[in-house]
Amino acid sequence: MSGWQGLEEWQLDFLKPGGAERYQQASKNRCNSRLFDAAADGCVRGVRSSLKEGADVDYKSEDSTTPLDEAAFGGREEVVAVLLDHGANLSGGDDDGYTPLHAAAEYGHTAVVQLLLKQGGPSGALHSKTREGGCTPLFFAAQEGHLGTVQLLVADGADVSAGGEAGTPLHASAEGGSEGNIDVAWLLLTVGADVTAKNKEGKTPEEVASAQSHLRVARMLNAAAVRRAEAFAMGHHERLGAGSRVKNLEPEVVRMVLEASCLPRVKRKG
Numbered sequence: 001m002s003g004w005q006g007l008e009e010w011q012l013d014f015l016k017p018g019g020a021e022r023y024q025q026a027s028k029n030r031c032n033s034r035l036f037d038a039a040a041d042g043c044v045r046g047v048r049s050s051l052k053e054g055a056d057v058d059y060k061s062e063d064s065t066t067p068l069d070e071a072a073f074g075g076r077e078e079v080v081a082v083l084l085d086h087g088a089n090l091s092g093g094d095d096d097g098y099t100p101l102h103a104a105a106e107y108g109h110t111a112v113v114q115l116l117l118k119q120g121g122p123s124g125a126l127h128s129k130t131r132e133g134g135c136t137p138l139f140f141a142a143q144e145g146h147l148g149t150v151q152l153l154v155a156d157g158a159d160v161s162a163g164g165e166a167g168t169p170l171h172a173s174a175e176g177g178s179e180g181n182i183d184v185a186w187l188l189l190t191v192g193a194d195v196t197a198k199n200k201e202g203k204t205p206e207e208v209a210s211a212q213s214h215l216r217v218a219r220m221l222n223a224a225a226v227r228r229a230e231a232f233a234m235g236h237h238e239r240l241g242a243g244s245r246v247k248n249l250e251p252e253v254v255r256m257v258l259e260a261s262c263l264p265r266v267k268r269k270g
Contacts, residue, residue, distance in 0.1 A: 038050055042071070043079075044078045047083065063094065068084075068090070069093075069099075073103040090119065090125045095131075096130050101116045101126065104149075106144060109149075114152060136158065138150065141169075143172035143175055143176065145178045161194045166199060167200075169188055170197065173185040185220060
């Protein structure tokens with residue numbers, strides 16, 4: 001016992017049964033924490049050093065976020081590249097299914113989005129949805145009006161009509177009234193977004209925009225709805241001619257044809 005005098009507490013614990021294993025795990029945890037902090041701070045040198053020391057590239061913090069999550073959230077492009085080179089999981093996500101691509105898309109970090117898409121492969125991160133609301137990365141980018149990010153996601157094959165409880169990306173863009181939201185809504189419409197889709201509250205994108213008093217977006221969506229209705233009408237004009245019975249048409253077609261005859265034509269300004 002006398003030989004143990006002067007030893008620190010961790011040294012005494014090391015000498016107890018299982019002490020070596022506990023010491024190794026504590027060292028591993030400290031290394032993982034350094035990696036997490038370095039990734040969040042954008043410190044490439046710290047990230048490389050921690051990984052070299054054996055840190056787990058997919059280490060999860062108490063709130064289930066990983067170093068890649070933190071780097072993507074902060075737009076740390078170089079750190080993201082290093083983590084990807086070391087095999088970081090692209091589609092892990094937190095407990096809500098919020099992935100690094102969700103984070104980069106929501107905050108408009110276009111360069112990081114590009115990196116993640118390039119490395120994505122078959123991971124499915126592009127189409128992944130959060131458990132709450134069923135939101136895709138495209139939904140978040142559209143909601144924040146990040147046109148450049150939306151363009152990247154759409155070009156890579158993101159589903160412009162993918163929806164959950166919160167609605168589609170077009171619903172998301174309709175919630176904002178910024179110039180970015182208007183441009184995003186216009187882009188989504190030009191690539192085929194469904195202007196008649198409804199969210200869990202039964203509202204179309206136009207109704208969402210109107211409820212938020214985003215009149216420019218609402219007018220543009222109204223114009224798109226009119227054009228879509230007119231297209232239906234053009235395709236069914238013979239069935240609506242003399243002697244035709246409206247009841248023979250699909251209810252959705254009838255509604256759109258009637259709307260096309262009474263809704264005003266509205267041109268997008270600017």
